Amino acid sequence: MRYISTRGQAPPVSFLDAVLAGMAPDGGLYVPESWPKLETKLATSHYATAPSRLIDLLSGDEVDCDEGGSVPLTNEAYIAVPCGPDDKSWRPKWPEAVTPLRQIGPGQWSLELFHGPSLSFKDVAMQLIGPLYDYALERRGRRSTVVCATSGDTGGAAVEALKNRERIDLFVLTPKGRVSDVQRRFMTTSGASNVSAIEVDGDFDACQAIVKALFADADFATRAALSAVNSINWARIVAQSAYFHTSAQILAAGGPVSFVVPTGNFGDAYSGWVAKRMCAPINRIVLATNENDILARALTGGRYERGASRATLSPAMDIQVASNFERIVFEAVGRDADLVRALYANLAQTGGFDIPMQALAWLRETFDAVAVTDAQTLGEMRSAWTYEGETLCPHTAVGRAARVAGGGAPRVFLATAHPAKFPDTVERATGVRPELPIKCADLFQRSEKFDSLPADAEAVKQYIRERSRAWN
């Protein structure tokens, strides 16, 4: 299986090269040259079967999930982990089911994606990225420096997935004072020598600009063997599409299943489309955005246009340009890479582009979109607590509030983070402060380690040069 760029000007690469590279050199995103069909019934097997089967199909012969080091890599991600370097016994990886489905009403389910080590849905994909990176780097006989700019949940999930990995050094950049205490502690308390948490004296855009500058310095990027595990990473999409496949199969007796997805970078929602494209019984996909509503405006009005970024109660979705949207635009215009390149040149130059009519009609056949205000989010959290006794994280609440947008039954609402990750907002909505689950109840007793740097790419380069084992 080969991977091509949505902008059509980069040579095709293999699955593992697409995963390690992140973005294509022409500025586009990698997508498979053709879409295989997944026809196996997965729902009765262990969860690990789904990602394993998907990797088989989407990597061609390149990755063998049943081989991969001492233990099959999907087993390492979803079943059990060794207790320690000198301890040969195993402990279960996910104390609960990986992605439990819970009925919340007639024809309605909540797909709980927050049972991983850092309590957000990003764990589900990141836990697979860890062993997959090891597998890829081992085969290539090299190391990698992974950088990650995060305003929220990606950092903690990356730390949990990549800590203590032999071939990886991880550098997480967060904006000083802009992440919640719980989120920060998931990044700063790993105790792992290959993880560096860096607090940047600037905002999230400054952190992202630094990461871009690191990649733009070709000499630095090569010598550090730089890689990013951000939401455009192909392996994250593959891993996320697994839970769409399994839950759709489980519920499909009632007809094709619709999903309501709290959306920021369009990663999770695109993963749902990938599952549908590979024949999962999926009907509609509802995009629920917060007040950063570029996707809702695009689907309604046909123009994809950057707006002013707003800080909301669902910070992991405070995104103006949804990076993965480029992948669906590519499909919507019939895989015309020249057209995608022209549209994205417009976005760069003028801040937006008009979605061609036919493409818009194509998108509307699958996607609905609705924007939800902070007031509606709080209202949803309050009524879930009052009437159901359920605490929702604010992102999950955005999805629940979007139920007006249609989709029909059976319908699945993605629950993307544990409420205890956003205790202040939950307390504001319900009057009750949520407790951390037992597996991380000691989070506030663990000791923190992080360094502070100015918002300056040169300072960050120097810092990485001194610490990365990949440097040569």
Ligand SMILES: *Cc1c(COP(=O)(O)O)cnc(C)c1O
């Ligand atoms: C990242 C995140 C989202 C948005 O997911 P995308 O794939 O970027 O659309 C939603 N909710 C939570 C809790 C997140 O961490």
